[in-house]
Amino acid sequence: MRLGDVLRFAGGALRGHRLRTCFSLLGVAIGVASVILLTSLGEGAREYITGEFTSLGSNLLIVVPGKTETAGFAPLVSTAPHDLTEADAEALGRRIAAIRRVAPLVVGTAAARAGERSREVTVVGTTRPLLEIRKLKLASGRFLPADMPEAAVCVLGARVQRELFPGENPLGQVVRIGDWRFRVIGVIAPRGTSIGMDLDEVVEIPVATGLRLFNRTSLFRILAEVGSHEDLASARAAVLEVLRERHGGQDDVTVLTQDSVLAAFDRILMALTAALAGIAAISLGVAGLGIMNLMLVSVTERTREIGLMKAIGATPAQVVGVFLIEAAMVSTAGGVAGLLAGVGAGQLLQQIYVELPFRPPGWAGPAALGVSCAVGLLFGILPARNAARLDPVVALARRKA
Amino acid sequence: MIQLAGVSRTYVVGGSPVHALKGVDLAIGAGEYVSIMGPSGSGKSTLLHLLGCLDRPNAGSYRFGEAETTTMTEAERCRLRRHQIGFVFQFFHLVPRLTAVGNVELPMIFAGMPPGERTERAWQALEGVGLGARAGHRPDQLSGGEQQRVAIARAVAMRPSLLLADEPTGNLDRTSGSEIVGLMERMNQSGLTLIVVTHDPQVGGRARRRVRLSDGLIVADERHGAGGPSSAASAATV
Structure with a gap:
């Protein structure tokens, strides 16, 4: 029996009950479309976050106080970390040639008030190099001064400015943060969410002022930008070396690179994509049951036809083949429809959420076709075997329907 | 060509056995024209199904040509049906969505015949x-007699050596029934x-x-000359 003939025969049988076929096809289409859409979403989130990290600069070292143990027993002697100080940050920039810029960070939240208006803000105590390290742009005014680490001045995020000083020029005005008064010297241009914090909702103040405001002695972390990516590993070793020396021979800091953080996020988001795909796959399974139902009804309706096929010399394998191909045709057509619908819906969402890239992963297309065809074959097995097992004598004895 | 020896067929209906055939011996030569008659329940349909290899006897031997069919696999009996046996049924059993030519092509499709040759043979x-x-009409556009003719064309398309007809006129008026039987008789000739x-x-x-x-038993097996006396009698009544 030729493949073209089987396809034509099966197609003719499907056209005989269009509505029923269409509904089963729709089931597969919905399943495939949801897999495509959800994996696009997962992939989009992954790409978005990867892109954000890259925009931070891939040459960044992040120094965090405290040693993160990744293996072995907890140490018996206390390793209470030394404070990470401004002097540490300054020493890193001075002593390590590969490091181009250093920005210490102290972070906290506080209430900010201007006149009658008040809101909670994230306060970041830092120094001037943060501007370049985080690639910030100023909307107006200037950034923190390089030479006055204890000045009572602040730079506002775009949303903070909008909410505290709607329709006003905030430059030169006073903002109360906690119990302190700060003069506004600049406003950061709107940028949207970035990893870690919403930069539009941040107020930057000088680092020493920040430590005093939050009554801390240790920095939250130090950002160090390395001149070129090749120097990253050696610079990391040098940072550990300098800080061990400064901290009385103790290894009490952790140095993260963007690469390691990125890899961790990447793993998490891949798992997320897989989980979303798994959930969507359930709907494909349900669609498979729909196909099975369609084929079971079809076999029952076409009992006489199956009896005839056997009488005129169709082997059981040919009967199985005809019904399996029929099931696979419905499910594959559903797969194609679902693929188009999923990609179409993704592009529609892309128009609405411009920031998030909705791009189905490259394997989505072939996988959708392969899986939908496999669903048809798998769920077609039972009905096809039922058909092949029909006793031709009994099948032919049936009169109408 | 056909040799049945001691063929029995027993069904189990509702827990109790029903003996449809009880040891039938029958030999039919190539080119013969045989009618099998009897009241309903006499086992004539069972005999036809056995002859057509649609069913297998519980006991006895059935030789088709040189081959013993009772020991064949299902696939082998399928091929025997495909190449040697044509069926004509009371209810025509045409596939409703296919045209007349499509129905006639069906056995040749399962035999894997190339489309060009197949269509020519069907025509x-x-x-x-x-x-x-x-040829381009679907079954619902044809009369009963025409549908049965399509079924006969389908049955002989593979050029079988045996044509089995199960109540071929049972669903037809007397005129078209007579035409159908005449058609099959010409093929027999x-x-x-x-x-x-x-x-x-x-x-x-x-x-x-x-x-x-x-x-379940053969009670009479009569041979008459060509176009026998009943044929003349029925011609007189019509």
Whole structure:
């Protein structure tokens, strides 16, 4: 029996009950479309976050106080970390040639008030190099001064400015943060969410002022930008070396690179994509049951036809083949429809959420076709075997329907 | 060509066995024209199904040509049906969504014949039954007699050696029934072995050899000259 003939025969049988076929096809289409859409979403989130990290600069070292143990027993002697100080940050920039810029960070939240208006803000105590390290742009005014680490001045995020000083020029005005008064010297241009914090909702103040405001002695972390990516590993070793020396021979800091953080996020988001795909796959399974139902009804309706096929010399394998191909045709057509619908819906969402890239992963297309065809074959097995097992004598004895 | 020896077939209906055939011996030569008659329940349909290899006997031997069919696999019996046996049924059993030519092509499709050759043969077969002009019609656009002609064209498309007809006139008026039997008789005259199962004595009486079944046993096996006396009698009544 030729493949073209089987396809034509099966197609003719499907056209005989269009509505029923269409509904089963729709089931597969919905399943495939949801897999495509959800994996696009997962992939989009992954790409978005990867892109954000890259925009931070891939040459960044992040120094965090405290040693993160990744293996072995907890140490018996206390390793209470030394404070990470401004002097540490300054020493890193001075002593390590590969490091181009250093920005210490102290972070906290506080209430900010201007006149009658008040809101909670994230306060970041830092120094001037943060501007370049985080690639910030100023909307107006200037950034923190390089030479006055204890000045009572602040730079506002775009949303903070909008909410505290709607329709006003905030430059030169006073903002109360906690119990302190700060003069506004600049406003950061709107940028949207970035990893870690919403930069539009941040107020930057000088680092020493920040430590005093939050009554801390240790920095939250130090950002160090390395001149070129090749120097990253050696610079990391040098940072550990300098800080061990400064901290009385103790290894009490952790140095993260963007690469390691990125890899961790990447793993998490891949798992997320897989989980979303798994959930969507359930709907494909349900669609498979729909196909099975369609084929079971079809076999029952076409009992006489199956009896005839056997009488005129169709082997059981040919009967199985005809019904399996029929099931696979419905499910594959559903797969194609679902693929188009999923990609179409993704592009529609892309128009609405411009920031998030909705791009189905490259394997989505072939996988959708392969899986939908496999669903048809798998769920077609039972009905096809039922058909092949029909006793031709009994099948032919049936009169109408 | 056909040799049945001690063939029995028993069904289990509702827990109790029903003996449809009880040790039937029958030999049919190539080119014969045989009718099998008997009241309903006499086992004539069971015999036809066994002859057509649609069913297997519980006991006994059935030789088709040189081959013993009772030991064949399902696939082998399928191939025997495909190449050697044509079926004509009471209810035509045409596939409703296919045209007349599509129905006739069906056995050749399962045999894997190339499309060009297949279509040509299907047209020839339809012209042979006088339906060349209606080849593109679907079964619901054809009369009962025409549908049965399509079924006959389908049955002989693979050029079998045996044509089995199960109550071929049972669903037709007398005129078209008579035409159908005449058509099959002409095919018999050109060498095709013809076996007709019927309860209609006028149809059965036209055969040269008449086998009568009762209660699962052959009770009569008569041979008459060509176009025998019943044939003349029925011609007189019509």
